[in-house]
Amino acid sequence: MRAFQLTVLSLLLCAAAAGIWYFYRPEPPVQIVLITDEQGEYRLLSQGLQASLQRGLQNWRREYHIQLLPYASDLKALAQHFPPPAKIDLVIGCVDSPCARQVLGLLENTPVPFFFTGNSEGLLQHPRLWHLGAISNQSIFPALAMALQTHTGGIYFVGQESVQSRMQAALLSEYAQLHKATWQGEVFVRADSDWQTLRGDLQKQQPAILINAQCGLAGMALYEKIPRSKALIINTCLNEYEAALLAEHASGDWFLSVYQPGVDGFSQQEKMVSLAVGLLEPLQKKTFKASYLSIQLRNQNFLQGNDMSVVDNDNQHIWHDLYIYSMDTTGKLKTLYAQTFSQRPELVPSQRSPSQWELDALIYWRNRGGKWRE
Numbered sequence: 001m002r003a004f005q006l007t008v009l010s011l012l013l014c015a016a017a018a019g020i021w022y023f024y025r026p027e028p029p030v031q032i033v034l035i036t037d038e039q040g041e042y043r044l045l046s047q048g049l050q051a052s053l054q055r056g057l058q059n060w061r062r063e064y065h066i067q068l069l070p071y072a073s074d075l076k077a078l079a080q081h082f083p084p085p086a087k088i089d090l091v092i093g094c095v096d097s098p099c100a101r102q103v104l105g106l107l108e109n110t111p112v113p114f115f116f117t118g119n120s121e122g123l124l125q126h127p128r129l130w131h132l133g134a135i136s137n138q139s140i141f142p143a144l145a146m147a148l149q150t151h152t153g154g155i156y157f158v159g160q161e162s163v164q165s166r167m168q169a170a171l172l173s174e175y176a177q178l179h180k181a182t183w184q185g186e187v188f189v190r191a192d193s194d195w196q197t198l199r200g201d202l203q204k205q206q207p208a209i210l211i212n213a214q215c216g217l218a219g220m221a222l223y224e225k226i227p228r229s230k231a232l233i234i235n236t237c238l239n240e241y242e243a244a245l246l247a248e249h250a251s252g253d254w255f256l257s258v259y260q261p262g263v264d265g266f267s268q269q270e271k272m273v274s275l276a277v278g279l280l281e282p283l284q285k286k287t288f289k290a291s292y293l294s295i296q297l298r299n300q301n302f303l304q305g306n307d308m309s310v311v312d313n314d315n316q317h318i319w320h321d322l323y324i325y326s327m328d329t330t331g332k333l334k335t336l337y338a339q340t341f342s343q344r345p346e347l348v349p350s351q352r353s354p355s356q357w358e359l360d361a362l363i364y365w366r367n368r369g370g371k372w373r374e
Contacts, residue, residue: 030089030090031088031090033088035078035092035099078099078106090112091114092115092117096118096373097120097123097124097162098163098373100116101361101365101372103116114129116130117133119135120133121135121136123357123361125316130311131317131318133258135347138258138320138322138345139322140234140236141175142322143236144176144209146337147232147254154183154208157172157187158187159188160215161189161374163364163365163373164373165188166188167357172211174350185205190374195225195226199227206231209232210232210233211236212234220238232252232253234253235254236256238255240255240257244333247327247330251326251327251328253327254326254336259321260323261323261333312345320345321339322337323338
């Protein structure tokens with residue numbers, strides 16, 4: 001009898017221990033892949049974004065057992081070394097749509113969500129994609145409309161050799177025609193010969209507006225490669241820090257931002273962190289489903305400083321404000337325009353269908369041997 005009681009007691013203790021372990025066992029870590037750019041023209045932009053993101057997630061690492069896995073955004077290396085999607089919970093990063101397209105291809109047929117932190121032309125939409133940056137109708141389109149009110153003459157576009165620059169130039173060309181403006185041409189920089197082409201075109205055509213869509217070091221190089229002219233240069237992808245470095249050369253030119261420059265507070269980086277944190281708990285419990293993400297984030301409002309941001313219900317992009325600012329020769333910032341309402345993200349603001357644009361993008365990819373950018 002005593003042996004029976006001891007056996008029953010042992011079983012009860014084992015059951016209790018198993019229950020305690022089940023409810024208090026350590027959760028598996030959340031595997032977050034960061035897509036960074038350590039080299040090339042996007043280096044400064046990418047480093048700033050990722051540093052802010054890492055600082056923001058640092059506060060949540062202990063509570064949610066986050067493991068950050070950085071990977072470089074070199075598209076060829078990314079395809080070769082990307083971790084198995086089955087071991088990933090969330091992907092955050094990329095500074096342009098070529099990188100985002102590459103990541104979406106790697107995540108095909110998986111439930112892994114991807115928070116794309118860069119700006120794009122506005123042609124990307126995918127069930128797994130949450131686009132945190134600005135698109136054309138939130139930045140360059142309204143900025144160009146304002147510039148055309150005071151600058152009469154032609155428009156010229158300078159971009160990187162990439163699917164993003166090619167598609168954005170095509171969208172802007174169509175936009176200019178709708179506004180009865182003259183589209184004088186475009187150049188996509190890969191080598192010194194392209195800078196020579198640009199200098200020749202600018203001297204011959206004398207455009208009133210020059211759109212510089214290059215980012216980082218390449219965008220800053222424009223001011224070294226071309227002589228100063230009367231054209232208004234609209235920089236779509238240079239941040240506040242880079243604008244300050246160019247102050248002496250870029251005085252009076254326009255820089256675009258989706259957060260208020262020159263103010264201590266929240267920026268696009270913090271918006272990323274707010275969205276990421278919203279996913280951490282369900283991810284950590286391994287209850288993530290695409291349907292849950294849609295319910296959790298779509299139409300979500302979250303406070304950023306003094307501004308309220310919204311995740312669009314239809315296309316999983318962010319509603320953004322627009323700020324246009326310039327620098328004087330001493331590096332002092334001057335805000336030229338501050339939008340008083342958030343602009344809804346409008347994908348493919350064009351008379352052509354999304355399928356036609358996507359076909360053009362695929363043709364670009366095929367003609368360049370499976371590369372989204374040089």
